[in-house]
Amino acid sequence: DQQVKQNSPSLSVQEGRISILNCDYTNSMFDYFLWYKKYPAEGPTFLISISSIKDKNEDGRFTVFLNKSAKHLSLHIVPSQPGDSAVYFCAASDQAGTALIFGKGTTLSVSS
Amino acid sequence: DTEVTQTPKHLVMGMTNKKSLKCEQHMGHRAMYWYKQKAKKPPELMFVYSYEKLSINESVPSRFSPECPNSSLLNLHLHALQPEDSALYLCASSVGSGANVLTFGAGSRLTVL
Numbered sequence: 372d373q374q375v376k377q378n379s380p381s382l383s384v385q386e387g388r389i390s391i392l393n394c395d396y397t398n399s400m401f402d403y404f405l406w407y408k409k410y411p412a413e414g415p416t417f418l419i420s421i422s423s424i425k426d427k428n429e430d431g432r433f434t435v436f437l438n439k440s441a442k443h444l445s446l447h448i449v450p451s452q453p454g455d456s457a458v459y460f461c462a463a464s465d466q467a468g469t470a471l472i473f474g475k476g477t478t479l480s481v482s483s
Numbered sequence: 484d485t486e487v488t489q490t491p492k493h494l495v496m497g498m499t500n501k502k503s504l505k506c507e508q509h510m511g512h513r514a515m516y517w518y519k520q521k522a523k524k525p526p527e528l529m530f531v532y533s534y535e536k537l538s539i540n541e542s543v544p545s546r547f548s549p550e551c552p553n554s555s556l557l558n559l560h561l562h563a564l565q566p567e568d569s570a571l572y573l574c575a576s577s578v579g580s581g582a583n584v585l586t587f588g589a590g591s592r593l594t595v596l
Contacts, residue, residue: 375525405584412589413589413590414487414489414573414575414588414590415587416587417584417586420584460525470531470580470585471528472528473525473527474525475523475525476523476525
């Protein structure tokens with residue numbers, strides 16, 4: 372049973388517009404959430420994280436929003452750039468210290 | 484040095500072969516991980532080492548045998564694998580186990596014939 376779900380396998384956006392990637396989770400014990408970006412033939416690269424005590428975290432063009440009551444988080448990329456084209460994984464962990472649980476990923480394509 | 488280095492990048496082996504995947508980090512991280520990723524699937528946790536001790540084994544078949552010789556090195560020994568074990572094997576490390584950011588290597592692409 373998937374504990375971290377990314378229901379959109381792909382997303383296409385024009386350069387300069389906003390990209391919104393969504394993630395849902397089922398385990399209420401998760402309290403730390405991360406987004407990773409992965410290019411082909413490379414390992415996942417950490418992008419941004421958020422703790423469950425916050426509802427928003429911002430780093431440059433990237434903002435992650437957390438809605439604990441809905442068990443939902445989203446990653447906003449503004450403005451989107453062609454170099455952002457990659458697979459984006461949502462991941463979560465709990466206080467017990469288990470390693471990260473990943474969603475299936477969303478492939479973002481940004482066209483110029 | 485902020486990298487996790489994995490060797491080899493590509494490995495092709497027969498079902499009777501014995502081979503090893505290697506992972507190295509020099510960031511002083513005390514937790515190291517093996518993940519397995521198949522095409523169009525998320526990375527799946529296999530093993531976690533914390534302070535050089537195996538702390539999590541996610542019911543991985545015994546044909547996969549992890550080893551942590553020291554705090555900088557992590558090996559995955561492979562023996563009698565099946566074609567369905569073909570996948571990208573990712574090594575990662577973090578400052579400690581738990582809610583920490585994992586730094587991943589580029590992966591070792593394994594093909595079992």
